[in-house]
Amino acid sequence: AKLKGRNNYCIYEQEMNQANEEALLIENHLRKAIDNNELELFFQPKMDLSTRQINGMEALLRWNSPMFGNIPPDKFIPIAEDTGLIIKIDNWVIERACEQNKEWNSSWYSSPLRVAVNISPLHFRLPNFHNVIENVLEKTGLDPNLLEIEITENSFIDHIEECIECLNKLRNMGITVAIDDFGKGYSSLNYLRKFPIHSLKIDRSFIHEVAKNREDIAIVKAITYLAHELNLKVVAEGIETREVIEVLEEIGCDEIQGYYVSRPLPKKEFEAIYRRLPYQ
Ligand code: C2E
Ligand code: CA
Ligand code: CA
Ligand code: CA
16 A cells, blocks of 8 residues: 555656646747747627627637647646736737727727727736736727726735726726626625626636526526626626527526637637628
8 A cells, every 4th residue: 555655646746747847848839929920819709688789709819839739728828827928928918909909890890899808817916007908008099998808806816905906997997897707716795895897707617507507597696686786797608508598688697608609719700700790
């Protein structure tokens, strides 16, 4: 038994080393990815559930690496966060998303489109974060009302006062803020009272089976009720079936996003589909 324990320990250590080496390798390539033009934004539409209009989209990062192929963001974002590279990446995403949205809103789309970008907690807590946003808006000329920021609950874990200050500055600029993956982490209802936010994005783990599962219905109903009482919008993500849409409509959810409406699309495909739609 002793021997087995030792062996297991060795295997564990070996795996750890392999994981570290892999992370290091990814980091080295990621460092050059921006300059080498390997990053791309995909756009996933958001639909207003009452009007069925596409009123915005979430920008989602894609990395096509000559070394590794397509690496999902769930794999490289955590490495970028650990190494601080995320600041440079987030900045690239914000600028690219604003630039693209400015173009779409001034050319072909018939009603305003709001673009949402994901901001890492590390970046959001930098004291000059609002300046970064301000500069990009100035540079791209995008209306601040057409930019939304998605942050997760763990962005708030410490530095509460600084977070509130930053959120106030963003709000004063006209930017909207959504809490992403709501309910997934160690949520605290405390910040709902204190923080100037605009919407809750219910995590897709609660949405996935909401048409079949009593507990999930209860949770989504309760979140929606709470959000509306607090004057917040409710967005559901991860909608994959028509049944789920019907349940969410009955519950009174405001916006939906998911494969059923559309997968995240590269710029060209997004344009090909949405410039044709007769939305007025
Ligand atoms: P997220 O912010 O929760 O983004 C939603 C994820 O759900 C996306 O995965 C999207 O493709 C996926 N999704 C959308 N609809 C459905 C559906 O109906 N069913 C299922 N099963 N999944 C759906 P993706 O693009 O792989 O991104 C994963 C995560 O990586 C994101 O989760 C976000 O946390 C992070 N991420 C992506 N882009 C960025 C970025 O530009 N900056 C930062 N900091 N993080 C990013
Ligand atoms: Ca998000
Ligand atoms: Ca999410
Ligand atoms: Ca997430």
